[in-house]
Amino acid sequence: MTFTLPKPVLESTVLNDSSVDYAPLKQEVKVTFNYDVHFTRDLFNPNNPLLAKVLLATREGVKKAIAFVDSGLPQASEILEKIQAYSDCHPQALNLKAGSTLIAGGEAAKNNPQLVEDLQKLISDAELCRHSYVIAVGGGAMLDLVGYAAATAHRGIRLIRVPTTVLGQCDSGVGVKNGINAFGKKNFLGTFAPPTLVLNDANFLTTLDDRNWRSGIAEAVKVALIKDAGFFDFIVNRTEALVNRDLDAMQQIVYRCAKLHLDHIAGGDPFEMGSSRPLDFGHWAAHRIEYLSNYRLYHGEAVAIGICLDSTYSYLSSLITKGEWQEILSLFKALGFSLYERELSSFVHQPENPRSLFKGLTEFQEHLGGELTLMLLTTIGKGLEVHQVNLDKYRLAILMLQEADL
Amino acid sequence: MTFTLPKPVLESTVLNDSSVDYAPLKQEVKVTFNYDVHFTRDLFNPNNPLLAKVLLATREGVKKAIAFVDSGLPQASEILEKIQAYSDCHPQALNLKAGSTLIAGGEAAKNNPQLVEDLQKLISDAELCRHSYVIAVGGGAMLDLVGYAAATAHRGIRLIRVPTTVLGQCDSGVGVKNGINAFGKKNFLGTFAPPTLVLNDANFLTTLDDRNWRSGIAEAVKVALIKDAGFFDFIVNRTEALVNRDLDAMQQIVYRCAKLHLDHIAGGDPFEMGSSRPLDFGHWAAHRIEYLSNYRLYHGEAVAIGICLDSTYSYLSSLITKGEWQEILSLFKALGFSLYERELSSFVHQPENPRSLFKGLTEFQEHLGGELTLMLLTTIGKGLEVHQVNLDKYRLAILMLQEADL
Numbered sequence: 001m002t003f004t005l006p007k008p009v010l011e012s013t014v015l016n017d018s019s020v021d022y023a024p025l026k027q028e029v030k031v032t033f034n035y036d037v038h039f040t041r042d043l044f045n046p047n048n049p050l051l052a053k054v055l056l057a058t059r060e061g062v063k064k065a066i067a068f069v070d071s072g073l074p075q076a077s078e079i080l081e082k083i084q085a086y087s088d089c090h091p092q093a094l095n096l097k098a099g100s101t102l103i104a105g106g107e108a109a110k111n112n113p114q115l116v117e118d119l120q121k122l123i124s125d126a127e128l129c130r131h132s133y134v135i136a137v138g139g140g141a142m143l144d145l146v147g148y149a150a151a152t153a154h155r156g157i158r159l160i161r162v163p164t165t166v167l168g169q170c171d172s173g174v175g176v177k178n179g180i181n182a183f184g185k186k187n188f189l190g191t192f193a194p195p196t197l198v199l200n201d202a203n204f205l206t207t208l209d210d211r212n213w214r215s216g217i218a219e220a221v222k223v224a225l226i227k228d229a230g231f232f233d234f235i236v237n238r239t240e241a242l243v244n245r246d247l248d249a250m251q252q253i254v255y256r257c258a259k260l261h262l263d264h265i266a267g268g269d270p271f272e273m274g275s276s277r278p279l280d281f282g283h284w285a286a287h288r289i290e291y292l293s294n295y296r297l298y299h300g301e302a303v304a305i306g307i308c309l310d311s312t313y314s315y316l317s318s319l320i321t322k323g324e325w326q327e328i329l330s331l332f333k334a335l336g337f338s339l340y341e342r343e344l345s346s347f348v349h350q351p352e353n354p355r356s357l358f359k360g361l362t363e364f365q366e367h368l369g370g371e372l373t374l375m376l377l378t379t380i381g382k383g384l385e386v387h388q389v390n391l392d393k394y395r396l397a398i399l400m401l402q403e404a405d406l
Numbered sequence: 407m408t409f410t411l412p413k414p415v416l417e418s419t420v421l422n423d424s425s426v427d428y429a430p431l432k433q434e435v436k437v438t439f440n441y442d443v444h445f446t447r448d449l450f451n452p453n454n455p456l457l458a459k460v461l462l463a464t465r466e467g468v469k470k471a472i473a474f475v476d477s478g479l480p481q482a483s484e485i486l487e488k489i490q491a492y493s494d495c496h497p498q499a500l501n502l503k504a505g506s507t508l509i510a511g512g513e514a515a516k517n518n519p520q521l522v523e524d525l526q527k528l529i530s531d532a533e534l535c536r537h538s539y540v541i542a543v544g545g546g547a548m549l550d551l552v553g554y555a556a557a558t559a560h561r562g563i564r565l566i567r568v569p570t571t572v573l574g575q576c577d578s579g580v581g582v583k584n585g586i587n588a589f590g591k592k593n594f595l596g597t598f599a600p601p602t603l604v605l606n607d608a609n610f611l612t613t614l615d616d617r618n619w620r621s622g623i624a625e626a627v628k629v630a631l632i633k634d635a636g637f638f639d640f641i642v643n644r645t646e647a648l649v650n651r652d653l654d655a656m657q658q659i660v661y662r663c664a665k666l667h668l669d670h671i672a673g674g675d676p677f678e679m680g681s682s683r684p685l686d687f688g689h690w691a692a693h694r695i696e697y698l699s700n701y702r703l704y705h706g707e708a709v710a711i712g713i714c715l716d717s718t719y720s721y722l723s724s725l726i727t728k729g730e731w732q733e734i735l736s737l738f739k740a741l742g743f744s745l746y747e748r749e750l751s752s753f754v755h756q757p758e759n760p761r762s763l764f765k766g767l768t769e770f771q772e773h774l775g776g777e778l779t780l781m782l783l784t785t786i787g788k789g790l791e792v793h794q795v796n797l798d799k800y801r802l803a804i805l806m807l808q809e810a811d812l
Contacts, residue, residue: 022445022657022661024442024443024444024445025442025443025580025664025665025668026440026442027439027440027441027442027443027580027600027668027671027672028438028439028440028672029438029439029440029441029582029600029671029672029676030436030437030438030439030672030676031436031437031438031439031676031677032434032435032436032437033433033434033435033436033437034432034433034434034435035433035435036430036431036432036433037430037431037433038430039428039430060776113523117519120588120589120594120595121589124588124589124591124594125589127772128772129771129772129773129774129775129776130678130773130774130775130776131681131775131776132775151597152558152595152596152597153594153595154594154772154773154775155583155585155593155596155597155598155678156597156598156677174431174433176435177561179561182526182530183526183527183530183531185530187561188526188530188559188560189526189558189559190558190561191557191558191561191562191597191599192561192562193597194433194435251428255428258431259431262431262433265433265435266433266434266435266436270435270436270437271437271562272536272561275537365535366533366534366535366560367535367536367560368535368536369535369536369537369538369560370466370535370536370537
């Protein structure tokens with residue numbers, strides 16, 4: 001190995017040979033996290049033994065806990081009261097502390113750093129120890145926010161996630177991340193912190209409006225496209241049922257998607273130390289148009305468009321056939337998604353413009369680190385990582401989506 | 407398993423049997439962290455190839471980095487300039503970004519949450535990616551503060567720690583924790599986040615004043631007492647050299663202590679998911695008197711007293727012999743430590759008083775979670791965990807220390 005000879009900017013010193021005696025100490029730290037994802041209905045009904053049972057199974061006595069409920073949920077206050085009643089009915093398992101409260105959800109909540117501090121203070125005031133629990137009931141953004149506060153209080157209080165959206169139950173809520181936005185960057189602050197428990201209550205899904213019901217399906221299609229052709233067909237066969245808000249069909253999809261997601265995390269690079277994030281298929285553009293739309297687009301809606309974009313790019317790169325490409329676009333259309341929104345065309349001929357879509361590529365690279373790594377498709381059910389893209393081909397793909405959406 | 411029959415606080419519902427079909431998904435996430443601890447002198451001398459060599463060894467191209475230097479260091483500005491000069495001399499290894507700056511150190515810095523946000527913003531403005539580096543040069547408090555900011559930016563930017571104190575080089579700086587104080591609680595906010603690299607530069611130790619030089623030795627004695635009788639004798643045999651500020655003697659002690667510390671972390675419970683923290687021998691009282699003294703006492707000085715207290719308690723519990731007890735106290739005395747400070751007697755007859763020493767026991771339990779777990783000694787070189795203590799015996803131990811210190 002050669003080094004540029006340094007200019008004598010500092011007085012040259014003869015290095016003390018005594019340092020040679022001290023060989024570097026090589027450290028390897030292995031950490032294992034275990035958590036279960038349960039599926040139930042009416043979780044906080046005192047007659048539902050699930051929560052009490054899993055808490056008692058840890059055999060450490062009554063669990064102190066504080067509950068935070070997404071204020072954006074229909075009947076949020078009633079949910080909080082139900083959790084209190086559940087605690088009262090199962091005193092040998094759960095001791096809900098004062099301070100349990102409603103917390104703002106939605107993307108706006110992730111833009112407000114004061115909320116993190118408020119949550120940390122509530123945890124401190126409740127005198128929770130590191131073996132206590134934070135129970136977070138809400139949508140993806142609220143779980144990200146509460147997860148960040150819980151992960152940093154006492155260097156990590158145990159977190160029980162109760163995701164209330166499709167997206168939360170099959171994707172973000174079962175994963176190992178949390179975060180808030182800062183300095184204009186999505187998820188700039190956060191940690192990798194596996195939850196202690198995830199409790200998916202299907203009843204929450206019935207309270208979603210149509211946009212939110214649909215939105216979460218995008219992540220299921222995504223994981224099917226890059227990992228499991230059989231699951232893709234499974235979704236295609238349930239398109240009508242999903243459009244008609246069939247809860248059983250949705251539960252099946254949530255379950256299979258959550259399993260694929262969990263397997264991917266366990267088998268991959270859970271704390272994302274490398275430059276690759278295969279599960280983020282379609283996400284570079286999705287994050288970008290979500291931001292450019294000032295969050296008019298929901299995350300899942302943006303993901304659907306991002307997937308269609310990268311699928312079209314895969315087709316233009318002769319990686320997938322025209323038939324596969326059409327099958328993908330048809331599914332999203334049949335599910336009720338837009339395939340194009342105007343933000344997709346934002347300054348695509350001026351990649352350096354601060355509002356260019358293509359700034360999403362640099363942001364994606366910056367967040368993950370290392371070289372640019374995007375996922376494309378080689379067929380339905382199989383992804384391929386690439387490290388270079390052709391912007392002209394992307395511009396053409398955008399035009400094709402605009403046409404396909406008409 | 408039985409449950410208290412719930413009162414019908416809510417309308418009883420027949421649980422939908424369809425939930426039975428969905429067996430819980432069991433997730434196991436394994437994460438491995440590797441980092442090396444290097445020992446050198448004059449690290450940022452451009453002729454010292456160490457830093458450039460370890461950065462080049464990762465084979466990912468030039469490393470973007472931002473450097474933060476503890477403003478409390480003698481010649482802090484010169485150190486920052488030296489790092490810039492080092493970067494200029496090794497452009498194929500290191501690209502130091504604008505924004506590198508001096509950062510407040512000392513315990514006061516850990517009480518100022520604004521500093522965390524300032525650091526996160528500097529990292530954001532420097533457009534660092536997750537594979538970039540934060541180089542932190544300073545004392546334990548400053549490394550804790552910068553480490554917290556680095557661990558939360560982009561969910562964890564790579565951290566190079568350059569500890570400048572004995573304590574940092576042999577103990578906190580080689581560990582996996584960071585944190586700041588909040589809501590009146592020490593290290594209430596923080597994460598477990600192993601560094602990417604630790605570079606121990608012995609030359610920094612020559613710049614310490616006598617109190618700081620001495621203070622860090624307390625952690626070396628601690629780890630010797632609970633893990634390695636041979637190391638205890640090793641320190642005893644170098645007492646005079648240490649008092650006379652012999653750098654070679656100190657380097658030997660730092661190296662052995664760092665090794666014991668690293669082995670303990672790797673072999674134990676690195677992210678402290680259980681209730682036990684054997685390395686925190688003597689620390690329940692140490693943290694407490696450090697706080698009660700309003701940080702007049704340095705951490706190591708408080709640790710020395712905490713160790714003497716728990717050693718005396720071990721002797722009063724017939725766990726160690728009178729000879730062993732005296733040997734421990736004699737070593738601390740010979741090294742120049744106080745064995746007693748007035749905070750040790752703070753409201754010991756009113757354990758419920760907010761300023762009672764014994765509140766340290768509940769705080770220790772709350773921070774770690776689960777049942778109270780303290781370490782005592784069964785002989786020099788071997789610890790024993792206990793879950794109950796006798797306050798009267800502690801009161802006697804305090805009187806004995808007060809007398810021994812005269």
